[in-house]
Amino acid sequence: MNIHKIAGYLNTLADDSDTGMVFDCQPISGEVDVLQITVFGREELPIFVSVTDDQILCITYLWGEEEVKENKTNEMHVSMLEMNIPMPLSSFSKIGDKYVIFGALAISSTFDDIEHELAVLSNNALEIIDDMSDYLI
Amino acid sequence: MSIFKKIMTAIRGGATEVGESIIDSNATRIFEQEIRDAENHLTKAKRDLTGVMAQQMSSSRDVERIKREVVEHEGYAVQALDKGDDELALAVAEKISTLENELATQQQSLDSFQGSAERLKDLVKKSERHVAEYKRQLSMVKTTESVQKATSAITDNFSSSNSKLLSAKDSLERIKAKQQKFDDRMKAAEVLESENSDNSLEAKLKDAGIGANDNNANSVLERLKAKKK
Numbered sequence: 297m298n299i300h301k302i303a304g305y306l307n308t309l310a311d312d313s314d315t316g317m318v319f320d321c322q323p324i325s326g327e328v329d330v331l332q333i334t335v336f337g338r339e340e341l342p343i344f345v346s347v348t349d350d351q352i353l354c355i356t357y358l359w360g361e362e363e364v365k366e367n368k369t370n371e372m373h374v375s376m377l378e379m380n381i382p383m384p385l386s387s388f389s390k391i392g393d394k395y396v397i398f399g400a401l402a403i404s405s406t407f408d409d410i411e412h413e414l415a416v417l418s419n420n421a422l423e424i425i426d427d428m429s430d431y432l433i
Numbered sequence: 434m435s436i437f438k439k440i441m442t443a444i445r446g447g448a449t450e451v452g453e454s455i456i457d458s459n460a461t462r463i464f465e466q467e468i469r470d471a472e473n474h475l476t477k478a479k480r481d482l483t484g485v486m487a488q489q490m491s492s493s494r495d496v497e498r499i500k501r502e503v504v505e506h507e508g509y510a511v512q513a514l515d516k517g518d519d520e521l522a523l524a525v526a527e528k529i530s531t532l533e534n535e536l537a538t539q540q541q542s543l544d545s546f547q548g549s550a551e552r553l554k555d556l557v558k559k560s561e562r563h564v565a566e567y568k569r570q571l572s573m574v575k576t577t578e579s580v581q582k583a584t585s586a587i588t589d590n591f592s593s594s595n596s597k598l599l600s601a602k603d604s605l606e607r608i609k610a611k612q613q614k615f616d617d618r619m620k621a622a623e624v625l626e627s628e629n630s631d632n633s634l635e636a637k638l639k640d641a642g643i644g645a646n647d648n649n650a651n652s653v654l655e656r657l658k659a660k661k662k
Contacts, residue, residue, distance in 0.1 A: 338611075349572065359601035
């Protein structure tokens with residue numbers, strides 16, 4: 297599995313995706329190939345996909361440290377930890393000063409699995425911003 | 434230090450400089466080499482184990498054979514004694530004594546082979562677990578490295594395209610607004626469709642002379658006449 301195969305699959309889906317979402321893929325070149333995937337209507341929250349030796353990582357940036365209200369960080373962290381297990385397929389992490397939501401798939405995953413993962417991740421991202429908005433500026 | 438702590442330290446230390454690789458790629462290569470070495474050792478240990486187990490089987494067969502011979506010769510000695518041939522009985526007894534010495538030596542080496550086989554089996558199991566653990570750690574290091582590189586590619590892409598990052602709340606609002614607009618359009622289309630079908634029905638009824646008729650000059654005149662009376 298590599299990002300070009302994933303892009304090829306998602307592009308052929310067009311309007312026929314099982315999830316009802318339309319994906320647009322744009323490869324970003326760098327030391328590691330990254331695929332930027334935007335869901336139609338949700339362009340503000342792109343998903344970044346990279347493939348390592350043994351897993352496929354799908355990451356969406358949620359918010360930066362500077363967007364968290366003063367003195368609310370701890371409370372927000374606890375809420376996020378509590379949400380981590382109930383939230384299907386995705387988990388929280390932090391890259392640099394940005395909070396992210398991500399899903400990791402086995403390298404042997406099927407295209408259907410990846411499409412499902414992306415749809416769930418996108419829904420989770422929207423929902424969690426809504427849920428955490430009390431802690432955000 | 435556990436691999437988790439190492440990665441955490443590396444991330445914290447490197448977080449200030451975006452784009453800089455946090456894990457020394459040389460260290461990763463050394464680690465990969467260590468895994469390959471461990472795998473080579475494992476293969477060798479397995480080969481050794483096969484050898485020792487073969488020796489163990491052969492030694493075990495020898496022990497059985499000598500035991501059988503001892504029993505056999507004991508029978509001969511008893512027979513010689515029965516016949517009153519003490520000389521022959523003594524010769525057989527000497528043979529038995531030699532066999533028993535041989536048995537003791539053979540039994541000793543069998544025990545030693547058994548011990549070696551057990552130790553090697555343990556070693557193989559332990560090495561296999563170690564290799565699996567090394568591989569898991571390497572995967573963590575490589576994933577960390579890959580996420581770092583991916584992040585720097587994403588960051589570069591963002592700054593080069595000059596696209597301003599919206600705050601999470603603004604993004605959500607915009608997405609919700611788009612969804613609302615989409616829903617409204619769908620609803621409007623539905624309303625329009627139903628209105629169109631209403632209109633066509635009305636037209637059909639009018640053609641058939643059913644339902645409300647248009648006001649015309651005649652009907653107005655009729656109404657006025659009626660009022661006058």
